[in-house]
Amino acid sequence: MKSSIRTAALLCSAVTATAVLTACGNSTADSATSSSEKISVTNCDREVTLPKTAERIVSLYPSMTELLIQLGAADRIVGQSNTDLSPPSPELADQFAAVPVLSTGVPAKEALLDARPDLIVSDGEYWFDGDRLQSMDELRDLGIPIFVNSGYCHKAVTEGRIDDVWSDIDGLGALTGTSDEAATLLADGKKSLAETEASVAGKEPVPTVMVQVSEGQSYALARGLYSSVLEAA
Template structure:
């Protein structure tokens, strides 16, 4: 196996083309819709909450004298989580919008949110949005060059909350349940603890049902892969957690160097391992038909390809609500 090397910015771009699923659609284990769609009317951020409040995030204390009224989101699934909590009208900008296609129930709402940049925002665009809260995908942009430092932003009255699975910009440590940590923090910050608790309970219920579905069953060995410019990649972090929770084992789990979230695979390596099931992570506008054509051309002798044991997951960044959906879908595909 050859390991790809890249700067943190390239890592972020690759993360942007990583696996995902519509954030909280139909729960295939129950046939009922998940609660975590756009917030119902009346779930107003800050309504009836007592301030000031302090929350812990990535080893820092974030202080709020009142609920934020101008929020900038740094990731597609971050924006979805804010929408689910009822903060849509407070989101004044989003960046890294190429990190994934919004799920169906959020797409129309996200269209109303101004886009600062499809990738990393400029300092000027970020400051022009005048945010009092930035919900970011990591700290890598806040280096004093691309964007002001977190300390400098704090001095200007802007708090920066980092996606909890990426506190150290090390995506290899991210887990599906990191969303619960962020929901707790955002519920307090926005003054919508009841709504946050509803979504957390729904997440617990869905994952508990999956656990019951897969308990006692032998984990299914799978290879979790995607392709980019004709090169095959596998992933660590949340993807291994998704597989494990769904009653599977990623055969490449633990094979990458410490701190590496993704690694390049050779055709020879994956052919030698010959997995019986592939979990293929569709990238960008890539369709299942396009992916199947690639697989039959590049890996025609692979057992999973010959037997058509390929599970496709639409891509987005698989944190927040989308990671839970991926667990549900993968478990259903493997064990129903």
């Protein structure tokens, strides 16, 4: 699964021209409640609600850290993890290096809580199994909301599409108060995708298989995001 996430991150970043992934799926920003100024977005069939824009963010995957940097929220990332899984994009390397590292792999449960996050941004739900990290229900009960790359919500990995990325960027823009920056990323991503589609229009598709090797096992990747990337290119 770790390599699957990394593959998806690299592929989506190439298509969106943001060099990052928020990737693919069902996140939508809702209007803030006027009386309390709460911010609420729908993500992976859950409501992610903050009393105000996020001030202490923990990112659990490098591509999510890069996205937050691109959105202009770098100074609010109080911790990142799994930094050994993917190197940062060269143009973001300096800002990436300035973000505190909780762990080069999966952070300890205690380290996650010690960072006192008011928002956790994750590449998928699989970290929250109660073993590696607290379950999503446990963190919810502690008042810590989680925003997940919706290409890896539940079983959405077989259903995600490239253009689902737009709703995730919009949702994170709302939660971090960076909607203007999110709009710029959306415009750039849509332009890049349109240019890619135009460049291959009418050309004969090249028979392609996408494979990965993870922990000594080989996998062929199909359906969902992977097929969508290959079809677009």
